[in-house]
Amino acid sequence: xxxxxxxxxxxxxxxxxxxxxxxxxxxxxxxxxxxxxxxxxxxxxxxxxxxxxxxxxxxxxxxxxxxxxxxxxxxxxxxxxxxxxxxxxxxxxxxxxxxxxxxxxxxxxxxxxxxxxxxxxxxxxxxxxxxxxxxxxxxxxxxxxxxxxxxxxxxxxxxxxxxxxxxxxxxxxxxxxxxxxxxxxxxxxxxxxxx
Amino acid sequence: xxxxxxxxxxxxxxxxxxxxxxxxxxxxxxxxxxxxxxxxxxxxxxxxxxxxxxxxxxxxxxxxxxxxxxxxxxxxxxxxxxxxxxxxxxxxxxxxxxxxxxxxxxxxxx
Numbered sequence: 001x002x003x004x005x006x007x008x009x010x011x012x013x014x015x016x017x018x019x020x021x022x023x024x025x026x027x028x029x030x031x032x033x034x035x036x037x038x039x040x041x042x043x044x045x046x047x048x049x050x051x052x053x054x055x056x057x058x059x060x061x062x063x064x065x066x067x068x069x070x071x072x073x074x075x076x077x078x079x080x081x082x083x084x085x086x087x088x089x090x091x092x093x094x095x096x097x098x099x100x101x102x103x104x105x106x107x108x109x110x111x112x113x114x115x116x117x118x119x120x121x122x123x124x125x126x127x128x129x130x131x132x133x134x135x136x137x138x139x140x141x142x143x144x145x146x147x148x149x150x151x152x153x154x155x156x157x158x159x160x161x162x163x164x165x166x167x168x169x170x171x172x173x174x175x176x177x178x179x180x181x182x183x184x185x186x187x188x189x190x191x192x193x194x195x
Numbered sequence: 196x197x198x199x200x201x202x203x204x205x206x207x208x209x210x211x212x213x214x215x216x217x218x219x220x221x222x223x224x225x226x227x228x229x230x231x232x233x234x235x236x237x238x239x240x241x242x243x244x245x246x247x248x249x250x251x252x253x254x255x256x257x258x259x260x261x262x263x264x265x266x267x268x269x270x271x272x273x274x275x276x277x278x279x280x281x282x283x284x285x286x287x288x289x290x291x292x293x294x295x296x297x298x299x300x301x302x303x304x305x
């Protein structure tokens with residue numbers, strides 16, 4: 001999935017960054033702008049993690065209300081706004097999984113409502129291409145088994161216990177597989193930062 | 196599936212950066228999750244490392260297909276924001292009818 005250079009991509013990113021800055025200054029109208037630009041991506045994330053449309057919509061609401069309450073937490077020098085928002089949305093969805101009664105992956109994602117064609121800014125708001133390539137490269141350097149477990153944690157919101165059960169191994173074994181994987185992943189990512 | 200005997204020649208140290216990684220991936224639950232949240236609030240190095248992992252993992256979400264939420268989601272957000280900011284000045288662009296409508300929505304929400 002090579003990143004197509006799109007003329008609108010930088011513009012979309014800057015518009016979003018600008019809206020985030022205005023929101024941090026208390027401009028409420030910026031929230032609607034951010035919502036329009038990012039809802040499809042962020043709902044895709046909460047839906048994927050929670051596997052239930054109603055839960056995912058509730059989580060999405062929390063994401064934007066929280067964003068409005070704490071927009072000053074976004075540091076524009078750190079991450080692209082969409083990367084930050086994507087992590088924020090995923091974290092909220094995971095919180096909901098961990099504190100609530102929702103079961104991870106309750107509904108196959110394929111059953112999610114189909115997306116209308118006019119995906120607002122969807123591909124204009126992909127995360128930085130270089131960073132994307134690097135995380136895929138570092139993940140790909142792990143052994144297939146570890147990689148699979150780390151992906152299952154990321155995409156399905158699985159806990160150590162659930163991963164261990166699914167793989168039919170003791171909890172301690174799963175923890176040490178994943179921790180060794182995370183250790184190598186960190187070394188690989190840090191090496192890329194130093195390069 | 197591999198048998199347990201191929202595990203743990205070297206167990207990595209579970210230091211703060213490792214806990215931050217586990218948390219960012221979403222693996223923590225219960226007491227460990229609460230402890231990580233507490234540490235995030237009080238330990239800037241830990242918070243930095245959690246966000247470092249979040250930033251690196253974020254591109255993976257590009258592989259999650261987008262989806263269109265129902266229209267009521269925005270209505271709910273607008274109502275909650277309006278309810279939480281009673282002292283906020285009316286938006287210049289918002290006609291008074293919108294304010295009335297929002298207040299009605301807020302009442303429904305409460």
